[in-house]
Amino acid sequence: MKVRKHYFNGDSPENALQLDSGLPLSPIRIAYETIGSLNQEKDNAILICHAFSGDSHVAGLYEDDPDTERPGWWDFMVGPGKGIDTNHYFVICCNIPGSCMGSTGPSSINPKTGKPYGLSFPMITIGDMVKSQKLVLDHLGVKKLHSVIGGSVGGMQVLEWCVRYPELIRSAIPIATTMRHSALAIAFNEVARQAIMVDPHWNSGDYYQSQGPDLGLSVARMIGHVTYLSDEAMRRKFGRKRQDNKDFSFNFEANFQVESYLRYQGSKFAKRFDANSVLYITKAADYFDLADNSNTRESLQDLLGSHFRFLIISYTSDWLYPTYQAKELVQALKRTGQDVSFCEIEADCGHDAFLIPDKRLTKLIGGFLNGI
Amino acid sequence: MKVRKHYFNGDSPENALQLDSGLPLSPIRIAYETIGSLNQEKDNAILICHAFSGDSHVAGLYEDDPDTERPGWWDFMVGPGKGIDTNHYFVICCNIPGSCMGSTGPSSINPKTGKPYGLSFPMITIGDMVKSQKLVLDHLGVKKLHSVIGGSVGGMQVLEWCVRYPELIRSAIPIATTMRHSALAIAFNEVARQAIMVDPHWNSGDYYQSQGPDLGLSVARMIGHVTYLSDEAMRRKFGRKRQDNKDFSFNFEANFQVESYLRYQGSKFAKRFDANSVLYITKAADYFDLADNSNTRESLQDLLGSHFRFLIISYTSDWLYPTYQAKELVQALKRTGQDVSFCEIEADCGHDAFLIPDKRLTKLIGGFLNGI
Numbered sequence: 001m002k003v004r005k006h007y008f009n010g011d012s013p014e015n016a017l018q019l020d021s022g023l024p025l026s027p028i029r030i031a032y033e034t035i036g037s038l039n040q041e042k043d044n045a046i047l048i049c050h051a052f053s054g055d056s057h058v059a060g061l062y063e064d065d066p067d068t069e070r071p072g073w074w075d076f077m078v079g080p081g082k083g084i085d086t087n088h089y090f091v092i093c094c095n096i097p098g099s100c101m102g103s104t105g106p107s108s109i110n111p112k113t114g115k116p117y118g119l120s121f122p123m124i125t126i127g128d129m130v131k132s133q134k135l136v137l138d139h140l141g142v143k144k145l146h147s148v149i150g151g152s153v154g155g156m157q158v159l160e161w162c163v164r165y166p167e168l169i170r171s172a173i174p175i176a177t178t179m180r181h182s183a184l185a186i187a188f189n190e191v192a193r194q195a196i197m198v199d200p201h202w203n204s205g206d207y208y209q210s211q212g213p214d215l216g217l218s219v220a221r222m223i224g225h226v227t228y229l230s231d232e233a234m235r236r237k238f239g240r241k242r243q244d245n246k247d248f249s250f251n252f253e254a255n256f257q258v259e260s261y262l263r264y265q266g267s268k269f270a271k272r273f274d275a276n277s278v279l280y281i282t283k284a285a286d287y288f289d290l291a292d293n294s295n296t297r298e299s300l301q302d303l304l305g306s307h308f309r310f311l312i313i314s315y316t317s318d319w320l321y322p323t324y325q326a327k328e329l330v331q332a333l334k335r336t337g338q339d340v341s342f343c344e345i346e347a348d349c350g351h352d353a354f355l356i357p358d359k360r361l362t363k364l365i366g367g368f369l370n371g372i
Numbered sequence: 373m374k375v376r377k378h379y380f381n382g383d384s385p386e387n388a389l390q391l392d393s394g395l396p397l398s399p400i401r402i403a404y405e406t407i408g409s410l411n412q413e414k415d416n417a418i419l420i421c422h423a424f425s426g427d428s429h430v431a432g433l434y435e436d437d438p439d440t441e442r443p444g445w446w447d448f449m450v451g452p453g454k455g456i457d458t459n460h461y462f463v464i465c466c467n468i469p470g471s472c473m474g475s476t477g478p479s480s481i482n483p484k485t486g487k488p489y490g491l492s493f494p495m496i497t498i499g500d501m502v503k504s505q506k507l508v509l510d511h512l513g514v515k516k517l518h519s520v521i522g523g524s525v526g527g528m529q530v531l532e533w534c535v536r537y538p539e540l541i542r543s544a545i546p547i548a549t550t551m552r553h554s555a556l557a558i559a560f561n562e563v564a565r566q567a568i569m570v571d572p573h574w575n576s577g578d579y580y581q582s583q584g585p586d587l588g589l590s591v592a593r594m595i596g597h598v599t600y601l602s603d604e605a606m607r608r609k610f611g612r613k614r615q616d617n618k619d620f621s622f623n624f625e626a627n628f629q630v631e632s633y634l635r636y637q638g639s640k641f642a643k644r645f646d647a648n649s650v651l652y653i654t655k656a657a658d659y660f661d662l663a664d665n666s667n668t669r670e671s672l673q674d675l676l677g678s679h680f681r682f683l684i685i686s687y688t689s690d691w692l693y694p695t696y697q698a699k700e701l702v703q704a705l706k707r708t709g710q711d712v713s714f715c716e717i718e719a720d721c722g723h724d725a726f727l728i729p730d731k732r733l734t735k736l737i738g739g740f741l742n743g744i
Contacts, residue, residue, distance in 0.1 A: 021622040123622040183606035183630045184598070190631040191594045193624065194638070195567055198587035215570035222563045223595060226556070231694070234555035240661060248659060250393040250495040252565065252651060256658065258555045259562040266566070279624060286628065287620060289612060319691070322603070 001060035001079050005102060006032050008136045017132055020125040027111065031056045031095040031102025032136050035078060036086035042143040046084060047133060048074065048093040049150030049157035052281055053273055055101035058093035076357040083362035084369065089146060094133045098124040098281050100274035107208060107274045119205035124280055126288045130160045144168060147369055151175035151354040156288045163290065166306035171372050173365060175313040175354045178321040179329045180289035185320055188227050189282035192220035196275045205276050217275040218266030225265045230317035230350030234258060291332065303336040310340045311368045320351040373432035373451050377474060378404050380508045389504055392497040399483065403428045403467040403474025404508050407450060408458035414515040418456060419505060420446065420465040421522030421529035424653055425645055427473035430465035448729040455734035456741065461518060466505045470496040470653050472646035479580060479646045491577035496652055498660045502532045516540060519741055523547035523726040528660045535662065538678035543744050545737060547685040547726045550693040551701045552661035557692055560599050561654035564592035568647045577648050589647040590638030597637045602689035602722030606630060663704065675708040682712045683740045687725040
């Protein structure tokens with residue numbers, strides 16, 4: 001299955017994205033991917049929201065990419081005959097603003113200065129991500145979303161969709177996510193941000209013309225990576241296995257496989273992702289609280305009067321957004337009169353479980369979508 | 373109760389500490405504190421082993437310290453009439469080598485160069501810590517330990533004492549600890565080490581004549597601090613409370629109380645602790661595996677033939693060394709014929725619970741000690 005990277009360009013002032021912070025973002029570019037065809041009624045669309053470091057490339061292979069071996073990040077789930085069956089549904093996935101994978105973010109050129117935004121890029125919320133996706137859906141002529149689906153930070157966008165545009169949605173599948181970022185999750189994000197910001201090459205976010213904060217970014221990713229795994233998965237995968245079965249070297253080289261794995265993950269991430277984007281996206285996640293009315297923002301109460309179907313999925317070993325938080329969400333949605341199904345999947349691989357091919361997840365989502 | 377900081381000085385070559393890595397450490401200085409009196413039989417001593425960033429100042433107030441408001445780190449537990457009753461027992465607490473709180477460590481002067489060791493300091497193991505404590509006990513004339521007690525990395529020392537010197541011990545109380553460092557625990561330590569080592573001021577450990585890696589050390593402590601708390605404790609203590617009840621600032625200042633708390637803890641730690649000591653002590657913890665015979669070191673099997681009483685304590689919300697790991701330890705010790713009591717204490721405050729005044733812990737330890 002061949003796909004292409006498209007861009008939506010909102011470059012007129014009327015097209016500006018009015019951000020939750022009160023500032024406008026203009027021009028705005030959103031990278032997106034579509035798979036399948038929009039039907040005549042324009043109501044068979046499914047929006048997939050990617051997680052923190054994901055992108056619009058949700059499935060298939062890029063037709064013009066020399067590296068054609070790299071399928072999209074949810075390729076096992078999305079395609080003809082798969083859980084999200086593109087023979088029936090028109091799948092859309094947009095890169096979130098604030099990211100660095102094609103949409104406008106801190107590494108984009110600030111038209112006022114001709115230089116990359118850096119920290120002059122405005123703060124982004126989960127709501128802003130959703131509003132940017134709405135621009136793309138309008139552009140594509142989508143009238144109704146059969147479903148909105150996403151995991152982790154993508155799951156937050158799913159929930160935000162429900163309160164921002166309930167009239168546009170039939171169903172929603174938030175996976176491995178939470179209705180409000182916990183103190184523990186904020187804490188890990190804050191440590192990751194500090195790891196970047198104490199790197200002298202970060203230079204207050206102004207590093208695009210020189211060496212960037214790769215070392216700090218690498219440490220930030222190591223922290224994140226640990227929270228995406230689980231105690232059980234790490235015991236199974238690494239335990240106390242040593243590099244090359246060697247005895248202790250009695251120095252600070254990586255003796256244990258888990259050390260060398262994390263170092264590798266950190267430096268690999270630093271090569272492909274922008275440090276400022278980590279700051280902006282983690283902050284958006286930290287701000288997220290579906291039940292917070294303090295800023296007269298949309299919230300759970302806006303769901304009263306709407307009625308749609310939810311499939312909420314959590315994982316037994318996810319300690320970043322544990323099952324008790326999914327259950328809080330179930331209860332909160334039921335109180336607004338929604339039709340909620342909930343499933344906790346037994347898996348030892350932690351928060352990232354939804355990214356790992358799993359027939360149970362595919363069947364669950366496929367069955368739910370077809371039953372609507 | 374007034375106490376003093378004492379020093380044991382092993383400055384002759386015969387006094388050198390033969391380290392597990394094969395290298396000698398000489399001269400060696402060990403800071404220690406004693407409370408109470410050694411009896412005529414010299415068998416009423418209790419050795420308390422401190423945790424990662426602790427020191428020899430276990431209880432009371434320093435008689436010559438201008439800052440006399442700072443009681444020892446386990447003051448609620450140790451003293452006349454307390455859980456560890458210094459009317460009956462002669463309490464000893466030694467600062468571990470590799471630390472920076474009075475005992476020889478990477479910030480000490482290397483006699484060969486006249487400059488601080490830095491990374492030329494040899495690697496230390498939990499076994500080396502125990503051997504250094506044995507030097508102090510010999511110096512004090514202690515013939516038998518009524519008990520060895522400690523939490524976290526201190527608990528590892530307790531277990532190591534049992535396999536190194538079983539003939540010297542009557543009982544042992546390992547608290548909130550593990551018989552082998554898990555992949556998850558190694559992972560967090562490795563991220564903390566990397567946070568220090570990527571700070572350019574770390575300078576390969578050679579920073580004692582200039583500015584040190586305070587920012588990297590601060591991030592390392594933030595990571596550690598999160599692992600010492602728990603999801604529940606952080607929800608209760610911080611939740612999503614904002615600094616000064618302010619609205620979101622939409623910038624990267626600390627909006628949430630948990631952010632500002634962690635930043636404070638990080639920078640406070642950087643003022644009092646040596647970054648290289650963090651590297652050495654975390655590595656010692658990572659090496660720790662009581663059941664590992666691969667280096668022909670002492671291990672669990674050396675307990676066969678000995679018989680003493682264990683009180684093993686874990687906490688429900690400790691996710692660094694969870695209760696399942698304490699139960700593994702219980703099983704392993706029972707297989708060697710030991711008399712093991714086990715108690716899981718219900719507490720929501722995470723790994724650090726043993727450092728927080730708690731009458732249940734005091735009674736448990738007091739009762740156990742008096743029953744031997």
